Amino acid sequence: xxxxxxxxxxxxxxxxxxxxxxxxxxxxxxxxxxxxxxxxxxxxxxxxxxxxxxxxxxxxxxxxxxxxxxxxxxxxxxxxxxxxxxxxxxxxxxxxxxxxxxxxxxxxxxxxxxxxxxxxxxxxxxxxxxxxxxxxxxxxxxxxxxxxxxxxxxxxxxxxxxxxxxxxxxxxxxxxxxxxxxxxxxxxxxxxxxxxxxxxxxxxxxxxxxxxxxxxxxxxxxxxxxxxxxxxxxxxxxxxxxxxxxxxxxxxxxxxxxxxxxxxxxxxxxxxxxxxxxxxxxxxxxxxxxxxxxxxxxxxxxxxxxxxxxxxxxxxxxxxxxxxxxxxxxxxxxxxxxxxxxxxxxxxxxxxxxxxxxxxxxxxxxxxxxxxxxxxxxxxxxxxxxxxxxxxxxxxxxxxx
Amino acid sequence: xxxxxxxxxxxxxxxxxxxxxxxxxxxxxxxxxxxxxxxxxxxxxxxxxxxxxxxxxxxxxxxxxxxxxxxxxxxxxxxxxxxxxxxxxxxxxxxxxxxxxxxxxxxxxxxxxxxxxxxxxxxxxxxxxxxxxxxxxxxxxxxxxxxxxxxxxxxxxxxxxxxxxxxxxxxxxxxxxxxxxxxxxxxxxxxxxxxxxxxxxxxxxxxxxxxxxxxxxxxxxxxxxxxxxxxxxxxxxxxxxxxxxxxxxxxxxxxxxxxxxxxxxxxxxxxxxxxxxxxxxxxxxxxxxxxxxxxxxxxxxxxxxxxxxxxxxxxxxxxxxxxxxxxxxxxxxxxxxxxxxxxxxxxxxxxxxxxxxxxxxxxxxxxxxxxxxxxxxxxxxxxxxxxxxxxxxxxxxxxxx
Numbered sequence: 013x014x015x016x017x018x019x020x021x022x023x024x025x026x027x028x029x030x031x032x033x034x035x036x037x038x039x040x041x042x043x044x045x046x047x048x049x050x051x052x053x054x055x056x057x058x059x060x061x062x063x064x065x066x067x068x069x070x071x072x073x074x075x076x077x078x079x080x081x082x083x084x085x086x087x088x089x090x091x092x093x094x095x096x097x098x099x100x101x102x103x104x105x106x107x108x109x110x111x112x113x114x115x116x117x118x119x120x121x122x123x124x125x126x127x128x129x130x131x132x133x134x135x136x137x138x139x140x141x142x143x144x145x146x147x148x149x150x151x152x153x154x155x156x157x158x159x160x161x162x163x164x165x166x167x168x169x170x171x172x173x174x175x176x177x178x179x180x181x182x183x184x185x186x187x188x189x190x191x192x193x194x195x196x197x198x199x200x201x202x203x204x205x206x207x208x209x210x211x212x213x214x215x216x217x218x219x220x221x222x223x224x225x226x227x228x229x230x231x232x233x234x235x236x237x238x239x240x241x242x243x244x245x246x247x248x249x250x251x252x253x254x255x256x257x258x259x260x261x262x263x264x265x266x267x268x269x270x271x272x273x274x275x276x277x278x279x280x281x282x283x284x285x286x287x288x289x290x291x292x293x294x295x296x297x298x299x300x301x302x303x304x305x306x307x308x309x310x311x312x313x314x315x316x317x318x319x320x321x322x323x324x325x326x327x328x329x330x331x332x333x334x335x336x337x338x339x340x341x342x343x344x345x346x347x348x349x350x351x352x353x354x355x356x357x358x359x360x361x362x363x364x365x366x367x368x369x370x371x372x373x374x375x376x377x378x379x380x381x382x383x384x385x386x387x388x389x390x391x392x393x394x395x396x397x398x399x400x401x402x403x404x405x406x407x408x409x410x411x412x413x
Numbered sequence: 414x415x416x417x418x419x420x421x422x423x424x425x426x427x428x429x430x431x432x433x434x435x436x437x438x439x440x441x442x443x444x445x446x447x448x449x450x451x452x453x454x455x456x457x458x459x460x461x462x463x464x465x466x467x468x469x470x471x472x473x474x475x476x477x478x479x480x481x482x483x484x485x486x487x488x489x490x491x492x493x494x495x496x497x498x499x500x501x502x503x504x505x506x507x508x509x510x511x512x513x514x515x516x517x518x519x520x521x522x523x524x525x526x527x528x529x530x531x532x533x534x535x536x537x538x539x540x541x542x543x544x545x546x547x548x549x550x551x552x553x554x555x556x557x558x559x560x561x562x563x564x565x566x567x568x569x570x571x572x573x574x575x576x577x578x579x580x581x582x583x584x585x586x587x588x589x590x591x592x593x594x595x596x597x598x599x600x601x602x603x604x605x606x607x608x609x610x611x612x613x614x615x616x617x618x619x620x621x622x623x624x625x626x627x628x629x630x631x632x633x634x635x636x637x638x639x640x641x642x643x644x645x646x647x648x649x650x651x652x653x654x655x656x657x658x659x660x661x662x663x664x665x666x667x668x669x670x671x672x673x674x675x676x677x678x679x680x681x682x683x684x685x686x687x688x689x690x691x692x693x694x695x696x697x698x699x700x701x702x703x704x705x706x707x708x709x710x711x712x713x714x715x716x717x718x719x720x721x722x723x724x725x726x727x728x729x730x731x732x733x734x735x736x737x738x739x740x741x742x743x744x745x746x747x748x749x750x751x752x753x754x755x756x757x758x759x760x761x762x763x764x765x766x767x768x769x770x771x772x773x774x775x776x777x778x779x780x781x782x783x784x785x786x787x788x789x790x791x792x793x794x795x796x797x798x799x800x801x802x803x804x805x806x807x808x809x810x811x812x813x814x
């Protein structure tokens with residue numbers, strides 16, 4: 013499997029951008045053509061599933077959305093071969109830094125069948141081969157989607173091996189993939205719950221791009237516009253509570269707490285609040301314990317802490333944050349710029365909801381995940397982030413002194 | 414040590430570019446001021462050393478070169494805070510990708526004492542804290558250089574903990590550093606022989622930037638200008654045989670072998686040639702075995718292979734190369750561009766010596782090493798390559814639909 017992926021990666025890398033575009037379009041068409049087979053495979057998965065029913069379920073509308081997403085990816089700019097920089101040296105050497113695909117990506121995910129198609133399309137767009145490892149609950153759906161994708165690739169001029177899937181639910185296969193398949197796998201991307209990502213990060217012998225969890229913060233500065241603070245906190249927490257960019261903790265300036273906290277609490281109907289003593293003195297709510305500041309609830313629960321000011325907010329985030337996304341709501345531009353500067357998360361925002369932490373919202377067209385490590389790519393990982401570069405040096409016979 | 418490095422990294426990151434510049438200048442001045450102490454520490458190392466004498470030895474000239482190199486780094490552009498890209502979304506969000514330091518770098522090296530100063534300066538320039546682990550043979554020299562650097566940092570306004578050194582030759586300390594010091598270390602850079610780099614790559618629990626070896630190729634295309642081919646091969650092999658960018662294998666087109674190989678061999682006096690049967694039929698030389706194509710000689714030895722053309726050269730490199738640096742000598746521009754495109758090494762060159770594989774020669778001002786992995790940075794690693802980025806998102810109250 014690794015050898016076939018490496019060979020396919022070389023073909024993909026040397027294919028033209030149009031070849032890759034045509035292949036993704038053919039993949040979309042094949043998904044539509046095989047809708048019946050995919051939906052009946054999904055029905056078998058649903059019959060065997062014990063949980064995650066909504067994430068797992070496909071219907072005609074969702075399948076059409078998957079095909080449409082592939083078409084979107086087919087229309088994204090192709091990053092391969094892009095000249096990122098070019099300069100001349102005094103000795104006449106001409107040096108260009110040029111984007112190239114990473115190579116072979118191993119994708120390990122859980123129960124969302126659409127990831128099979130999305131990840132494959134983003135990898136083909138960026139010239140990478142992919143080896144998919146679907147969660148067992150979604151395996152029949154993933155296999156059926158993969159069969160369609162492979163047919164699409166074969167119809168176009170690209171090798172079917174560019175998109176492979178591990179055909180069993182055998183857990184040992186994950187270990188083999190994490191081992192890198194004898195050097196064939198260049199990067200692992202895990203997408204799923206904390207336990208999956210932890211296992212991948214611990215056992216992988218090749219680089220990993222992903223995030224363990226998103227304990228995201230929204231800091232309401234004393235200069236915040238009240239209406240904006242309420243609207244942003246409500247959206248950051250409640251738009252979708254299960255996404256990694258959802259705010260889990262609100263920090264609020266002491267000077268603004270009495271004025272703003274009651275308004276914020278009133279706007280968060282249906283959301284459990286857990287606060288420190290000062291917040292509770294202003295607005296009745298449950299008591300937050302030390303564990304709350306560390307918790308990614310992914311649920312309608314929000315921890316609330318009063319801070320003395322920007323310094324304390326920045327320190328709280330440095331201590332409890334996970335480097336994902338943090339926002340400040342402030343009218344004071346100098347304070348906001350300080351926050352943007354000092355908070356060292358992948359995404360820092362001023363007067364915007366943390367739920368904008370998303371490749372689509374960033375304009376990347378699609379994302380294969382979000383990374384919170386410090387190397388290679390941080391934040392949303394789209395086609396461009398799945399490339400690396402090489403240097404092309406053009407000379408006229410230069411030798412080194 | 415890890416905690417102190419993390420705290421220093423935060424201070425360094427928030428310092429101004431001028432602060433970092435002043436600190437590196439103060440480090441240079443302190444090296445000069447403590448020349449006697451450093452040279453006598455070096456004399457103790459030399460007395461205990463069993464090998465590598467020339468790499469280890471310092472004298473007044475070499476120490477002055479170390480101080481001058483620090484001054485060069487102090488004059489390099491500061492990469493921290495640079496806006497790499499900035500764009501607006503249709504909803505008015507303003508998104509900027511901004512360079513930030515990686516954090517804490519662990520540097521593991523062998524017997525060149527100058528690495529202590531070079532690595533420290535490059536890290537300070539890029540806003541990173543560094544933990545140094547010197548080879549035991551150079552330990553006294555490294556400790557003396559480090560003491561001077563720390564004094565320079567303290568005189569400037571930056572924390573001494575920005576540059577720390579493991580004070581013992583205890584091998585267990587390497588394992589602790591490779592374990593990441595409880596999450597404090599963000600990146601390990603090994604610099605030394607193959608066995609060191611292999612151990613680091615195998616045991617590190619954090620990302621590693623480096624290269625195992627450089628089996629570099631120069632391919633002489635049938636269209637090569639004879640004089641240029643001779644000059645480039647001679648320089649690529651013999652300018653310095655011990656550097657990672659030295660050519661180890663020459664590939665030559667069958668159509669040009671009779672004409673060019675005798676000229677090349679004549680220009681390589683003092684270099685042992687080992688060839689395949691076709692090369693030996695043209696020019697008398699030793700026989701190359703399968704192992705030769707895999708070998709980084711780092712010595713005046715060159716393997717020579719005749720190929721049918723560009724395809725075979727590219728395949729040989731894909732099979733035996735280490736992804737470091739490969740060059741083509743050709744007058745045929747189309748063939749050269751094909752080579753640049755298809756060879757997937759960190760550096761690919763046309764009509765230039767592979768010995769240009771160097772951060773200084775690329776215009777980076779300095780390098781902490783050369784990377785052949787596929788993630789984050791490939792090729793020379795200078796201050797810019799020791800940064801990552803974050804996204805700053807500026808809004809006016811946007812919430813996500």
